[in-house]
Amino acid sequence: MKPHFKIGTEVPESGIYWCTVCMTPDRFEKGRPFPDCRNLCGKCHWELVEKDQK
Ligand SMILES: [Zn+2]
Numbered sequence: 001m002k003p004h005f006k007i008g009t010e011v012p013e014s015g016i017y018w019c020t021v022c023m024t025p026d027r028f029e030k031g032r033p034f035p036d037c038r039n040l041c042g043k044c045h046w047e048l049v050e051k052d053q054k
Pocket of ligand 1: 020021024037038
């Protein structure tokens with residue numbers, strides 16, 4: 001099972017994440033807080049889909 005991250009916690013790695021509720025993907029930068037889902041799902045978490053290539 002892949003790790004899930006709460007809204008407001010720090011993004012551990014830059015890459016593509018998706019909302020565990022609506023599955024909408026978005027790209028986040030390392031060190032920023034995870035935002036709320038653009039669809040305002042509420043209790044969603046973010047799941048890492050694809051890390052940036054290094
Ligand atoms: Zn969502």
